[in-house]
Amino acid sequence: MTRIPVADRRTALVQAALRVIARDGVAAATTRRIVAEARMPLASFHYVFASRDELMAELIETAVGSEQTDVAPALSVDAAHGGMRDAIRAGLQHYFDGVRADPGREKAMLELTQWALREPGFEPLARRQYASYHEVAAQAAAETARLAGHEWTRPLDEIARILVSFTDGLTVGWLVTGDDAAAAAVMDVAADALAALAVPSGAGSRADTPAADAPHHRTTHHTPAPSTNAGTR
Incomplete structure (x- = not known):
């Protein structure tokens, strides 16, 4: 039997998991379903990944x-x-x-x-x-x-x-x-x-800049708007 490199096994299992989730949802993506989709023995999963x-x-x-x-x-x-x-x-x-x-x-x-x-x-x-x-x-x-x-x-x-x-x-x-x-x-x-x-x-x-002919006293009192720090969703 041809030995599959670890990196290739990881890729195959990841792609198999994506197909299972796309078809049946996350709840269905058990380790057994994933290895079956990848056509690998269960031992292959635990050799490559520590956990689901x-x-x-x-x-x-x-x-x-x-x-x-x-x-x-x-x-x-x-x-x-x-x-x-x-x-x-x-x-x-x-x-x-x-x-x-x-x-x-x-x-x-x-x-x-x-x-x-x-x-x-x-x-x-x-x-x-x-x-x-x-x-x-x-x-x-x-x-x-x-x-x-x-x-x-x-x-x-x-x-x-x-x-x-x-x-x-x-x-x-x-x-x-x-x-x-x-x-x-x-x-x-x-x-x-x-x-x-x-x-x-x-x-x-x-x-974005004060007009060149604007009175000087109009710009000296300008207060920059506070910056916002929007987080990711």
């Missing part, structure tokens, strides 16, 4: 990494050739096409998020999951603005959170209804709303 919880933690990290790869170009599609609104809309469509192509993965990710939030000690995994989503969204939003010759009028992390909120709602709504037309309407509104938060490069910079 260790597998679940790696599963979330792996799934998030996969989603990062798929979502990363979402907002930069054709940004250099169209306006900001069209670039955002194209990016949302790119994201949605990924959801439609593998709805099982999206269901599994939603289940894993809820599991991590309910399971004592695993809440940080859910926060890590959304921190990753926000990071990818921020990178994509920054690249889109650069290619389209625009800049955001709100902080980039705020734009990222708005975008993730839109895509979360889009995903859940479509998984429940399967209504492509409704999803398209959501993407249209989201693109309009996000594009309204961007201006051509240079247009917003003057609004």
